[in-house]
Amino acid sequence: MTRAVDVVVIGSGVAGLSTALGLAATREVLLLSVGDGSTPWAQGGVSAAYGEDDPLDHAHDTDVAGAGFCDPRNVRALVEEGPQRVAELIAHGARFDRNADGSLSRTLEGGHSRPRIVHAGGDATGAEVHRALRSALERTGVRTMTGRTVGLVQSESGSIVGVLVDTGAQTEQIDARAVVLATGGIGNAYLASTNPSTVRGDGIALALQAGASLVDMEFVQFHPTVLYTGETSGQLPLVTEAVRGEGAVLRDIHGRRIMDGLHPRADLAPRDIVARAIESTMRRDGSNHVWLDATAVAPDVLRRRFPTVLASCARIGVDLLTEQIPVAPAEHFLCGGVRTDRNGATEVPGLYAVGEVAATGVHGANRLASNSLLEGLVFGRRVATALTLDLPARDRGRTHELALGEDRDPERIRTILTKYAGIRRDGAGLNAAADELGSAGTGPLATVARSVVAAATARQDSRGCHWRSDHPHPDDRWDDHIAVRLDEAGTSPEISNMFLSYAAQK
Numbered sequence: 001m002t003r004a005v006d007v008v009v010i011g012s013g014v015a016g017l018s019t020a021l022g023l024a025a026t027r028e029v030l031l032l033s034v035g036d037g038s039t040p041w042a043q044g045g046v047s048a049a050y051g052e053d054d055p056l057d058h059a060h061d062t063d064v065a066g067a068g069f070c071d072p073r074n075v076r077a078l079v080e081e082g083p084q085r086v087a088e089l090i091a092h093g094a095r096f097d098r099n100a101d102g103s104l105s106r107t108l109e110g111g112h113s114r115p116r117i118v119h120a121g122g123d124a125t126g127a128e129v130h131r132a133l134r135s136a137l138e139r140t141g142v143r144t145m146t147g148r149t150v151g152l153v154q155s156e157s158g159s160i161v162g163v164l165v166d167t168g169a170q171t172e173q174i175d176a177r178a179v180v181l182a183t184g185g186i187g188n189a190y191l192a193s194t195n196p197s198t199v200r201g202d203g204i205a206l207a208l209q210a211g212a213s214l215v216d217m218e219f220v221q222f223h224p225t226v227l228y229t230g231e232t233s234g235q236l237p238l239v240t241e242a243v244r245g246e247g248a249v250l251r252d253i254h255g256r257r258i259m260d261g262l263h264p265r266a267d268l269a270p271r272d273i274v275a276r277a278i279e280s281t282m283r284r285d286g287s288n289h290v291w292l293d294a295t296a297v298a299p300d301v302l303r304r305r306f307p308t309v310l311a312s313c314a315r316i317g318v319d320l321l322t323e324q325i326p327v328a329p330a331e332h333f334l335c336g337g338v339r340t341d342r343n344g345a346t347e348v349p350g351l352y353a354v355g356e357v358a359a360t361g362v363h364g365a366n367r368l369a370s371n372s373l374l375e376g377l378v379f380g381r382r383v384a385t386a387l388t389l390d391l392p393a394r395d396r397g398r399t400h401e402l403a404l405g406e407d408r409d410p411e412r413i414r415t416i417l418t419k420y421a422g423i424r425r426d427g428a429g430l431n432a433a434a435d436e437l438g439s440a441g442t443g444p445l446a447t448v449a450r451s452v453v454a455a456a457t458a459r460q461d462s463r464g465c466h467w468r469s470d471h472p473h474p475d476d477r478w479d480d481h482i483a484v485r486l487d488e489a490g491t492s493p494e495i496s497n498m499f500l501s502y503a504a505q506k
């Protein structure tokens with residue numbers, strides 16, 4: 001069965017919902033829900049510089065956290081348009097936490113020079129943002145559909161003209177003048193992640209097949225503090241950075257402060273620095289976790305601000321109020337992704353990408369805390385505006401299907417990527433990973449894993465969340481971004497080219 005709409009948006013996290021909402025009044029949109037992605041799990045909040053805070057300070061913090069590797073023009077769009085998007089979210093009914101005087105409560109997280117993170121439900125910001133956007137979208141009457149994307153439809157001229165959806169009962173083709181990927185990151189390609197299991201890089205694999213390029217795939221961010229439950233795989237409970245923002249500190253298993261003397265912001269250094277320090281500490285001590293100590297923070301602050309974290313702790317029998325809790329890093333966010341322009345357009349006509357699946361350059365080599373919900377809000381709106389102003393013409397020529405492959409042994413792929421392309425990497429390990437992935441098939445996890453390994457092998461320096469122990473320092477010979485495309489046979493990702501730094505392109 002085939003039906004036709006103007007735009008199909010794949011993914012119902014903050015980026016997909018924002019895109020669909022922005023298009024609701026002007027285009028016939030279908031929102032394809034493929035699982036709610038990471039948005040409902042986001043704890044910390046949304047960064048927004050307003051009032052006495054200056055968006056340019058936010059831009060500076062974003063670029064410092066991103067190791068100077070950000071696209072300055074897109075960062076500017078992010079920080080300048082962000083407060084307006086947050087205000088609209090409030091108008092849509094989002095209930096952010098407020099102070100006694102009615103002003104928005106703002107907290108501090110790693111890498112920020114001042115408290116500018118608005119939050120909801122204490123540490124349940126993602127769930128509230130998701131709820132507010134969903135109910136705003138429901139009021140517009142936009143059609144939604146639940147299923148699994150199994151492919152894209154491409155015209156002879158190379159444009160994307162539709163999607164193939166497995167609804168459980170059948171595979172349905174939906175024709176569209178534009179398809180927007182809002183499918184999130186790659187969490188499920190690693191053993192342990194803060195992402196739900198539906199987040200496995202399908203959008204990235206499909207974009208590659210369509211002829212798009214990926215960029216900055218080596219920059220996989222690990223959240224420093226994920227609750228150590230004894231489990232080492234699957235979706236693990238986040239312990240938001242905001243706990244450190246309220247005064248908690250990291251200690252090694254002997255009780256010594258980890259971040260003292262390592263960075264001027266100590267426990268609130270950018271998260272790549274904190275994650276690396278924890279990894280090194282665990283390696284040195286032969287431990288599987290470190291401690292997060294919030295016992296000096298007032299109990300009523302912890303109760304009010306962190307109900308989700310407290311509940312996760314209670315499930316493993318630890319009490320954030322009175323004792324140190326065990327934490328360790330886990331995969332959290334992909335800073336790179338499908339290369340897009342500032343309005344979400346990929347290099348393939350008719351194919352757009354937004355949110356974590358996209359690489360707009362706003363995260364550079366390491367995303368600043370609480371810039372991800374913000375990215376979804378800002379760039380979701382930008383894509384919607386672009387497609388309102390200018391929608392590709394319907395391509396009525398012959399078409400072919402680009403089908404998503406199946407991963408034969410997902411656990412093996414996760415094990416390889418975790419072992420060789422985690423926080424610490426080196427050339428020998430990455431070469432071993434490439435060999436071992438040789439027989440992993442051509443499913444989305446295998447494609448994502450090969451893309452990360454190819455980019456991490458090529459980048460022979462360390463910056464942001466890409467840390468090569470055999471090339472431990474930034475090296476300006478590697479100031480270019482690394483792009484990955486499918487090889488000529490159309491089966492395996494390979495390095496396609498280096499392109500100049502964003503700043504140099506201006």
Ligand code: SIN
Pocket residue numbers: 042043044045239240241242368369370371372
């Ligand atoms: C956190 O709350 O620490 C995570 C927020 C983020 O990933 O930006």
